[in-house]
Amino acid sequence: MSMTATAGHTHADPHQIGRVVEHTGPAPKRIVTAYGFWIFLISDIVMFSCFFAAYAVLVDQTAGGPKGSEIFDQRNVAIETVCLLLSSFTCGMASIAADEHNRFWFYLGMAVTCVLGLIFLAVEFREFADLVARGYGPSRSAFLTSFFSLVGCHGLHVSAGVLWLLTMMAQVFAKGFRADILRRMRCFALFWHALDIIWVGVFSVVYLLGSGA
Numbered sequence: 001m002s003m004t005a006t007a008g009h010t011h012a013d014p015h016q017i018g019r020v021v022e023h024t025g026p027a028p029k030r031i032v033t034a035y036g037f038w039i040f041l042i043s044d045i046v047m048f049s050c051f052f053a054a055y056a057v058l059v060d061q062t063a064g065g066p067k068g069s070e071i072f073d074q075r076n077v078a079i080e081t082v083c084l085l086l087s088s089f090t091c092g093m094a095s096i097a098a099d100e101h102n103r104f105w106f107y108l109g110m111a112v113t114c115v116l117g118l119i120f121l122a123v124e125f126r127e128f129a130d131l132v133a134r135g136y137g138p139s140r141s142a143f144l145t146s147f148f149s150l151v152g153c154h155g156l157h158v159s160a161g162v163l164w165l166l167t168m169m170a171q172v173f174a175k176g177f178r179a180d181i182l183r184r185m186r187c188f189a190l191f192w193h194a195l196d197i198i199w200v201g202v203f204s205v206v207y208l209l210g211s212g213a
Helices: 014-023 029-058 074-099 103-133 142-175 179-212
Strands: 003-006 009-012
Touching: 029 142, 029 179, 074 103, 074 179, 103 142, 142 179
Parallel strands: none
Antiparallel strands: 003 009
């Protein structure tokens, strides 16, 4: 801080004082929101890491039941993967449209993302229902318990993401592209992209390696 001497006294430069006060104030809401949401995402990734670790330990504990190569349907998995990866692109398109305050492309991107997410959930639900109907429910073996826990937890996150997506569309329709809504949209985009990354891990570790085994 610069000081000015006048008649034996020192005085602080008022312009410098103003800048100091400005920097010592509270952080902007966008910084606080982003920081808090990153903490949530990291904690979520830690939780999924525990599910992956449990699956890796229990994958061979079939208790005389089926292995992954005997029950996985690669066609269903391919549909799920394509839908979720495409939804990541359309979600990014909607996020860019929100920043540009373009309602048409925002609604289009969010609607397509929602449809792809629902297709993913429908295919996954059908897979789970088919396994349970064949007697391969989560209580059949430790392997199936870890499989249903890991894949099912991801499916619950996708369900929550779809509900969040619909809420965002309703908020933009009612209130427009306000600053607080744009912050929530950025958080939603981070959440959805994180689900895509986690699914790549599920696809590789559970389905590809399991089918190969």
